[in-house]
Amino acid sequence: MTYLPKPKLHHPALPKNALGLTHRDYEGAISTLCAGCGHDSISAAIIQACFELDIEPHRIAKLSGIGCSSKTPTYFLGTAHGFNSVHGRMPSVLTGANLANRDLIYLGVSGDGDSASIGLGQFAHCIRRGVDMVYIVENNGVYGLTKGQFSATADKGSKSKKGVVNPDSPIDLVALALLLGATYVGRSFSGDKAQLVPLIKGALRHKGAAFLDVISPCVTFNNHKGSTKSFDFVREHNDAVNRLDIILPQKPITAEYEPGEVIEVPQHDGTILRLLKLEADYDPTDRVAAMDYLFEHRARGEIVTGLLYVEPHSTDLHDELGTVATPLNRLGEAELCPGAAALAKVNAAHR
Amino acid sequence: MTPPLRAVNDFVVKFANVNGSGSASANRLFAKAILRMGVPVATRNIFPSNIQGLPTWYEVRVSEAGWIGRRGGVDLAVAMNPQTFEKDQAELEPGGYLFYDSTRPLPDSRFRRDITRLGLPLTTLCNERWADPRQRQLLKNIVYVGALARLLGIEMAELERLVGEQFKGKEKLIGPNVEALHLGFEAAGRELAGACGLQVRRADAVGDRIFLEGNAAAALGCVYGGATVCAWYPITPSTGLAEAFMRWCGRFRIEPETGKKRFAIVQAEDELAAIGIVIGAAWNGARAFTATSGPGISLMQEFLGLAYFAEIPAVVFDVQRGGPSTGMPTRTQQSDILACAYASHGDTKHVLLFPEDPAECFAMAADAFDLADRLQTPVFVMMDLDIGMNEWLCRPLAWDDSRRYDRGKVMTFADLESGREFGRYLDVDGDGIPYRTYPGTHPTRGAFFTRGTSHDRYARYTEEGPAYVDNVQRLLKKFETAKKLVPAPELLPAAEPTRFGLLAFGSSMPAVREALAELADRGVHLDTLRIRAFPFARAVEEFVAAHERVFVVEQNRDGQLRQLLVNECGIDPARLWPVLHYDGTPITARFVTRAVLDRLSDAKIVPFRKAVS
Numbered sequence: 001m002t003y004l005p006k007p008k009l010h011h012p013a014l015p016k017n018a019l020g021l022t023h024r025d026y027e028g029a030i031s032t033l034c035a036g037c038g039h040d041s042i043s044a045a046i047i048q049a050c051f052e053l054d055i056e057p058h059r060i061a062k063l064s065g066i067g068c069s070s071k072t073p074t075y076f077l078g079t080a081h082g083f084n085s086v087h088g089r090m091p092s093v094l095t096g097a098n099l100a101n102r103d104l105i106y107l108g109v110s111g112d113g114d115s116a117s118i119g120l121g122q123f124a125h126c127i128r129r130g131v132d133m134v135y136i137v138e139n140n141g142v143y144g145l146t147k148g149q150f151s152a153t154a155d156k157g158s159k160s161k162k163g164v165v166n167p168d169s170p171i172d173l174v175a176l177a178l179l180l181g182a183t184y185v186g187r188s189f190s191g192d193k194a195q196l197v198p199l200i201k202g203a204l205r206h207k208g209a210a211f212l213d214v215i216s217p218c219v220t221f222n223n224h225k226g227s228t229k230s231f232d233f234v235r236e237h238n239d240a241v242n243r244l245d246i247i248l249p250q251k252p253i254t255a256e257y258e259p260g261e262v263i264e265v266p267q268h269d270g271t272i273l274r275l276l277k278l279e280a281d282y283d284p285t286d287r288v289a290a291m292d293y294l295f296e297h298r299a300r301g302e303i304v305t306g307l308l309y310v311e312p313h314s315t316d317l318h319d320e321l322g323t324v325a326t327p328l329n330r331l332g333e334a335e336l337c338p339g340a341a342a343l344a345k346v347n348a349a350h351r
Numbered sequence: 352m353t354p355p356l357r358a359v360n361d362f363v364v365k366f367a368n369v370n371g372s373g374s375a376s377a378n379r380l381f382a383k384a385i386l387r388m389g390v391p392v393a394t395r396n397i398f399p400s401n402i403q404g405l406p407t408w409y410e411v412r413v414s415e416a417g418w419i420g421r422r423g424g425v426d427l428a429v430a431m432n433p434q435t436f437e438k439d440q441a442e443l444e445p446g447g448y449l450f451y452d453s454t455r456p457l458p459d460s461r462f463r464r465d466i467t468r469l470g471l472p473l474t475t476l477c478n479e480r481w482a483d484p485r486q487r488q489l490l491k492n493i494v495y496v497g498a499l500a501r502l503l504g505i506e507m508a509e510l511e512r513l514v515g516e517q518f519k520g521k522e523k524l525i526g527p528n529v530e531a532l533h534l535g536f537e538a539a540g541r542e543l544a545g546a547c548g549l550q551v552r553r554a555d556a557v558g559d560r561i562f563l564e565g566n567a568a569a570a571l572g573c574v575y576g577g578a579t580v581c582a583w584y585p586i587t588p589s590t591g592l593a594e595a596f597m598r599w600c601g602r603f604r605i606e607p608e609t610g611k612k613r614f615a616i617v618q619a620e621d622e623l624a625a626i627g628i629v630i631g632a633a634w635n636g637a638r639a640f641t642a643t644s645g646p647g648i649s650l651m652q653e654f655l656g657l658a659y660f661a662e663i664p665a666v667v668f669d670v671q672r673g674g675p676s677t678g679m680p681t682r683t684q685q686s687d688i689l690a691c692a693y694a695s696h697g698d699t700k701h702v703l704l705f706p707e708d709p710a711e712c713f714a715m716a717a718d719a720f721d722l723a724d725r726l727q728t729p730v731f732v733m734m735d736l737d738i739g740m741n742e743w744l745c746r747p748l749a750w751d752d753s754r755r756y757d758r759g760k761v762m763t764f765a766d767l768e769s770g771r772e773f774g775r776y777l778d779v780d781g782d783g784i785p786y787r788t789y790p791g792t793h794p795t796r797g798a799f800f801t802r803g804t805s806h807d808r809y810a811r812y813t814e815e816g817p818a819y820v821d822n823v824q825r826l827l828k829k830f831e832t833a834k835k836l837v838p839a840p841e842l843l844p845a846a847e848p849t850r851f852g853l854l855a856f857g858s859s860m861p862a863v864r865e866a867l868a869e870l871a872d873r874g875v876h877l878d879t880l881r882i883r884a885f886p887f888a889r890a891v892e893e894f895v896a897a898h899e900r901v902f903v904v905e906q907n908r909d910g911q912l913r914q915l916l917v918n919e920c921g922i923d924p925a926r927l928w929p930v931l932h933y934d935g936t937p938i939t940a941r942f943v944t945r946a947v948l949d950r951l952s953d954a955k956i957v958p959f960r961k962a963v964s
Contacts, residue, residue, distance in 0.1 A: 043919075045533070051365040056794060057794075058790075058791055058793065058794050058795070058798060059791055061635070061790045061791070063631075069655065073800070074800055078798070079794065079798050080561065080790070080798055081788075081789075081790035081791070081800075081801070082798075082799075082800040083631070083634060083659065083801040084456055084800060084801065084802040084803070085627070085631075085801075085803070086419055086627070086653050086654055086803065089623060089624075089653075089654065091627075092582075092623065092626075092627025092628050092631065093627045093628070093630055093631035093634070094625040094626035094630060094631060095582075095617065095624075095627075095628050095631060095637040096580060096582065096627065096630060096631025096632035096633070096634070096635070096637075097632060097634060097638060097790070098631075098632040099421070099580050099615040099617070099628070099631075099632050099637065099793065100579070100631070100632040100633075100634075100635035100636055100637030100639070101579060101635050101636065101789075101790070104635075104790060104791050104793070109425075118884050120623055121620055121621065121624075122623075122627070122880075124620075124854065125619070125620040125624060129617070136664055147822075150452055165790075197800045201450075214870050220393060225762050226899050227850060228478070238424065248425070270897075300756075317628065318615075320508075321616075321617075322610075322612050323611060323612050323614075323615050324606050324609065324611040324612060324613050324614075325609075325611070327578070328579040328580065328613070328614070328615060328632075328637045329632075329635055329636035329637040330791065331577075331579060332386070332577075332756070333577065333754075333755060333756060335606075335613055336574075336579065336604070337575050337577060337750075338572075338574065338603040339752050340749075340750045340752045341752065343575070343604065343748050343749070343750045346571065346748065347559075347561050347747040347748055348562040350563045351386075351560075
């Protein structure tokens with residue numbers, strides 16, 4: 001229950017990160033989602049990613065739309081501001097928030113109904129603007145909160161719990177994100193924490209539009225035989241192209257790899273994304289090749305996961321707009337108001 | 352035989368052109384020259400939703416008395432568009448003048464008998480002088496301005512000076528334009544000397560007033576008011592506001608050391624995204640606005656309810672046009688009053704401001720940001736096409752350098768650190784306005800979850816009836832507080848005691864002010880209250896209570912402000928007489944005068960003198 005606070009007490013020997021915070025300091029209220037919901041695993045992955053990256057929780061702003069997935073920001077980072085906005089409109093609210101203060105980290109959490117149906121337009125436009133954010137879609141192919149209608153990411157031919165076969169083609173948000181210029185694109189599975197946590201960490205360190213499509217089975221309405229978003233189906237058809245390791249600046253590189261086994265992609269802040277190749281030919285810095293690979297494997301019924309694309313020298317909306325380094329919400333009269341003398345000149349020019 | 356009109360510094364000229372032909376700058380040159388002679392003018396563009404080829408008009412009212420509303424009627428038609436020749440001629444007052452291109456002779460039957468023809472072979476003059484067809488077309492406009500200068504007595508020196516200012520930096524263009532002015536001036540001297548009884552005479556009636564569009568003024572008000580985020584979607588007639596903001600920011604908001612921008616403007620994918628961006632930015636502590644028109648307001652409804660209920664500041668400029676639907680996109684109306692006052696689903700009420708001229712667009716734009724921050728709610732600045740897209744003569748813009756932005760009740764790091772209690776929706780001060788925090792303020796205190804779902808005083812989700820009622824009752828209390836914070840109405844008392852009152856607002860005011868003077872001349876006195884904001888101040892209710900009958904003048908079909916008055920103040924509708932003008936053209940003084948006189952006559956109220964014919 002969101003209105004029931006979690007007890008603050010915890011074991012004194014819980015590990016602490018560089019900020020002296022424990023895992024518990026990154027948690028939120030108790031989840032009200034169904035027991036076993038994939039979304040709760042994603043929340044746990046977000047908590048772990050932020051803890052491991054030593055991010056101060058209050059320096060993150062959590063934004064979401066409407067739906068089961070959009071409820072989850074209540075369940076992590078309790079000391080961060082959150083905004084549960086309007087159905088399908090999280091991207092615009094996040095864009096505005098980002099414009100106001102470029103110093104915070106923006107985490108947008110959405111679902112497949114929220115992003116692929118009612119909010120497809122806003123999803124597309126915030127990606128193409130390169131808003132600096134982590135945009136996670138918790139994708140279960142179904143409308144959970146209204147009890148089991150197909151969403152726009154449900155595969156054609158997949159069967160609903162009531163036995164209805166979906167007649168419509170699915171929207172592939174990863175393919176769209178690649179097409180629209182996202183500079184960090186990944187897909188993962190809520191049941192694969194080892195893959196998911198590094199992908200979220202990489203996204204948090206990335207500058208620009210980072211998009212993660214996380215398949216997250218709905219245990220109540222979409223985890224049956226005939227569904228292509230069930231735990232079993234995703235496990236059987238998962239084709240991971242790489243494993244990501246995040247190497248923070250000034251951290252010694254420990255593991256050794258044979259040449260050609262890994263790809264390293266440096267980020268603007270010095271972070272290195274080290275990718276252990278699982279598919280020998282997969283190059284995650286080649287957008288067109290990534291799209292080809294994605295389409296080929298989708299045609300074979302495989303779900304391609306991993307860090308599918310990353311642009312080493314990415315930029316964001318603030319770079320494009322040329323805004324000042326100081327967050328706009330910190331500017332005052334001295335910087336913003338031209339004053340009476342300037343106004344007298346304006347008046348004189350209009351006579 | 353109707354005698355030709357004779358007037359000095361008091362007449363109406365209407366230019367009829369084809370859009371895209373370059374006439375706009377020539378017509379503006381004409382108006383500005385009169386202004387420079389110290390004679391007030393009021394100009395209005397009447398244009399189609401089209402880029403090239405359709406009829407467009409530009410009306411210039413010359414009024415030494417300073418009336419800047421539309422008068423109604425035309426004294427001199429400058430008929431440059433063959434498509435509308437008949438219509439333009441038909442609009443002329445008896446005794447009026449028709450200026451036209453006489454290159455192709457027209458039979459007598461094409462002309463009214465009660466007007467004076469002022470024909471000049473403009474096409475021939477241009478074709479003889481210039482070889483390039485585009486130049487012939489553009490300069491023909493300047494040639495007729497030169498001719499009109501001769502006919503009306505406009506000083507050539509002022510015209511030449513204005514041409515110099517207009518083409519500063521493009522000196523090559525000055526020569527041909529000045530030449531064109533003289534070509535027209537001399538031709539009119541040869542062929543039409545003394546033919547026009549309408550004259551402009553140098554006066555000293557303009558003073559320090561400025562000539563400015565409402566959209567540009569409002570955009571500058573946003574700069575002065577500290578707006579840093581603008582998100583918008585192109586829609587007539589509001590587009591100019593966002594574009595003007597870009598221009599003003601380019602001039603006033605560049606960080607000198609780096610050349611970087613102290614603002615962010617996003618042309619959004621639609622109006623939903625535009626208001627979403629505004630809400631996100633304001634939630635995060637920046638001053639943000641959008642500019643739109645009626646259809647955009649319709650699209651923003653869901654978000655406006657969120658901003659109302661979650662209590663997020665937002666400034667929305669609604670430059671109103673003719674509705675419903677696409678309606679008359681290039682014509683004016685005041686027909687979004689109810690759509691804005693009660694925008695969104697559920698129980699909502701919003702703050703509206705009603706500027707009467709560009710100077711007040713500037714002032715109210717800046718005020719809107721203080722009000723939105725103070726009240727933590729959307730604030731609408733209700734402009735319209737007439738005020739937004741036309742240059743109006745108005746008092747100079749003013750700013751007090753000692754003014755500080757009122758950012759409202761925001762708890763800082765120090766406030767939180769001191770241990771002061773924070774409840775996002777807790778009414779600490781008894782005015783219905785809670786405290787807020789910006790994201791990222793404090794590591795452990797002051798965070799909350801913003802949501803459109805029902806919440807308690809500590810921003811926690813709840814569907815408990817009492818907590819919901821507690822919250823929405825507080826929102827009502829906040830709206831009561833707003834009554835004391837919004838701009839107060841302006842009383843224009845009648846010269847003599849009267850039982851009758853009149854309420855008006857926004858761009859209707861110039862016509863209303865003139866009508867009041869006309870009515871007073873006829874012995875009809877009306878106390879007038881200019882409404883400047885919603886929620887209505889107590890003074891509005893008192894004004895209605897103090898008068899037997901009150902006219903409510905507005906530019907829409909359904910009397911929307913009147914409905915709002917009845918609804919919000921519990922006024923007997925029979926006491927409010929609607930005066931409604933909604934054909935898409937700006938309301939005129941003649942219309943208001945006639946409507947008031949007719950109504951009094953119908954109600955058999957005496958004494959008054961005969962209504963205008």
